[in-house]
Amino acid sequence: MGERDSPGVVREESAQSTWAILVAAGTGERLGSDRPKAFAALAGRPLLAESLERLDSSEWIDAIVVAAPPEWEEPAILLAEELVASKVTAVVTGGATRAESVRNALAEVSQEALVVLVHDAARPLVDDATIERLLGRLDGSVDGVVPGLAVQDTVKRVEHDLVVETVDRDALVAVQTPQAFLAEPLRAAFAGDLAGATDCASLVEREGGRVAVIEGDPDLAKVTTADDLERLSQRLLEREGR
Ligand code: C5P
Secondary structure, X not given: OOOOOOOOOOOOOOXXXXXXXXXXXXXXXXXXXXXXXXXXXXXXXXXXXXXXXXXXXXXXXXXXXXXEOOOOHHHHHHHHHHOOOOOEEEEEEOOOOHHHHHHHHHOOOOOOOOEEEXXXXXXXXXXXXXXXXXXXXXOXXXXXXXXXXXXXOXXXXXXXXXXXXXXXXXXXXXXXXXXXXXXXXXXXXXXXXXXXXXXXXXXXXXXXXXXXXXXXXXHHOOOOOHHHHHHHHHHHHHHOOO
């Protein structure tokens, strides 16, 4: 490590400086599967396998902590072993909310870590180019960087069934993961109240942290329904010529 081309803070640091947290502990009720979403089949293997393999082979990531659903820790460990995902240092039990799962995983991140990348297993197509752009923007002027996509639809604030405001969509982005943070402000944010947090950046923002947005990637869309899973499976199988 150490000799990387991008200008981010990780460049000159020693090994084990960039950790990834892969949150995979959701129930995935909207998927209608008999198992947690991370273990639903994507192109013939558990959904979790895709992002785990990609993060493990990323030159930007030094170590990985996985948050697994309760009772699914062992299958997660076995999957990491099968994939020879050698950067996985711990598999923790997820919490009742995404934020609690991140907090549980953060407890296993080394105190030596400079940067922590948090990613949803539900977004399988994470790629190195996005990770490189995130880390490149984490240049000391901000505490975190998130990928975001412009909002295409008109967005309205509604109370009961009445519109109270049409929001200026030019000022809005739909935020994805992976999200990259300096370890210290991320830890500080997770030491506080986690209520209502739907992503990590919102907790960092709540503590007064600065979060930058880079251009997101439509391929990072979250798998939510059985249709999402089916479409993505087809794509992956076609790509592999299966
Ligand atoms: O539920 P949703 O799809 O928004 O979850 C986003 C990510 O957070 C998923 O990868 C899911 O596994 C994870 N999660 C978690 N622990 C929870 C809820 C969600 O790790 N309690």
